[in-house]
Amino acid sequence: MAAYQQTVKLANKSIILNTIREQEPISRAALAQTLGLTKATVSSLVEELINEQYCYQTGLGKSSGGRRPLMLQFNEKAGYSLSCDIGVNYILTVLTDLRGSVIHEISRSFDTNDFTRTVMEIKVMLDECLVKAENAPFGLVGIGFGVPGLVDKNGTILTTPNLDWTQSNVKEIFEDQYGVPVVVTNEANAGAYGEKTFGSARHTSSFVYVSAGIGIGAGIVLDDRLVMGAGGLSGEIGHTTIKDEGRSCRCGSKGCWEMYASEMALLRSFPENGHDLENLLSKAETDAAVRNALEEIGYYLGVGLTNIIHTFNPEKIVIGNRLAKAERFIAEAMYASVKERTLPQLYNQTDISFSRSYYYAAPYGLTAFNIETFLQKQFLPPATAGSTPS
Ligand SMILES: [Zn+2]
Known part of the structure; x- marks a missing residue:
């Protein structure tokens, strides 16, 4: 032929x-x-x-x-995909089939500051997941990593502002170890793609996924496409300035949004709490100081969301990652803060919600990347170099 x-x-x-x-x-x-x-x-x-x-x-x-x-x-059972969401203080690994249904998952609290220890722990967790995989004609089709940092278009991690990683060759390490394609991307972009493919933004063409964890990042989808920017680094929205002479941020600047509206901003107010968000949320039921701090987080979250609405005019903003757990304590202050400062024409066009699947948003996106990369590769034409059309 x-x-x-x-x-x-x-x-x-x-x-x-x-x-x-x-x-x-x-x-x-x-x-x-x-x-x-x-x-x-x-x-x-x-x-x-x-x-x-x-x-x-x-x-x-x-x-x-x-x-x-x-x-x-x-045939969702034709193969399976592994994804790994690396947080600042947790690791989540998920094994799915090719439709994104979870077969097995492992979530661990883990201080991921030390790169070598983190890589070792991830291998243990991935292998534990793989034990649960059944025989499939194509086997493992790929591994996806979502990381809290700047990742360029080639999957090279440039910097991890909230982690002291001195090396970051995740792609090479895991491709060598497992012999399958490895996708590395920023966790907020992965989350946005997860919401777009399997989550609440499935039928929305312009939306912004705000990943509010220890830091804040955003994945931006405009006209059905994930916007990557010139170098793949768009969405570093946690480092936009909301107070010009505000709190010093690890990025070197001052007054960054994530210094006021993230999980880190909340936890730093309660150092005696041992940096445990779940514990703090259970205290909020009875402790007015904790409730007030959560409301302040909601207020500042709204300040930054207003900037997003005025910049992108999205149909939808989905707030995901760990702070979504605090919805019932932060939502009211957040919505009030947005309403107070957003132009009514834009306000009326934007639906803001908390992710229902926040826990899986990044793994879902990584799964989608893995499956798409795999299927694309399967139907690539054989190399035609040197041949002439007949
Ligand atoms: Zn910053």
């Missing part, structure tokens, strides 16, 4: 498979109609996809007059 025809065929297979993933269960006739391909082309490519175990035939669908059609579904 000519290289050109081969390329077209692979592209069509890839489009068919992606349409099955998005619209399953779907019949061959519906695929042909949706994609503008002939029924014969669809049938022969679907046959290949079934033989290669990317999809399978399921029960009968509704008839539109004639025989009830056989429906097709994506």
Whole structure:
């Protein structure tokens, strides 16, 4: 087969498979109609996809007059994906199938300041997850890492402002160890992509995911695309200034948003608490000082959200990461603060909510990156260098 025809065929297979993933269960006739391909082309490519175990035939669908059609579904058991959300004070590893359903997860409180110890701990956790994986034709398709730091477009970690890492070659270490593609990205971008793919922003084309943990980062999706910026570093919104001569930040600047509205800002007010957010939240029920501190966090969260609304005019802002746990103590002050300072025209167009799946937002996004990277690679045309079109 000519290289050109081969390329077209692979592209069509890839489009068919992606349409099955998005619209399953779907019949061959519906695929042909949706994609503008002939029924014969669809049938022969679907046959290949079934033989290669990317999809399978399921029960009968509704008839539109004639025989009830056989429906097709994506084979979520064709492989599995690992993702690892590295926080400043925790590690979360998640094993999922190719539809993003969680097979196994491990969450540990862990001081990730020491790079070598952190890498060792992650390997232990990933291996514990892998024990739970069942046999699958493609096995492990990739590992994704979300890190609290600046990560460029190639997955190189440039700096981790809240961690004292002196080396950061996560991609190389884990590619060597596991022999699969490794995706490394900023945890807020991963979270945004998770909300976009599997979460509450699935049907929203312009939204901002605000990851409020020890620091604050944002993943920005405009017109259905994750905005990465010139070097892949967009979304460092925790370091925008909200007080010009304010508290000194680890980034070297003063008055950064995350010095007032993050988990760190809250915990620093209660040093005797042992830096335990859950403990502090349970104290808030009875302790007015804790409640007041939480309300202040809500107020400053609203100040920064106002800047986001005026800059991007998003349909939706989703607040995720650990501070989402504090919703019932911070929400009222936050909404009031936003309403007070946002132009009404913009205010009315923006829905602000707390992530329901905040815990999984980053792993979900990483899972989506892994699966997409894998499927793209599977349908790449063979190298055609040196060949001439015939
Ligand atoms: Zn800063």
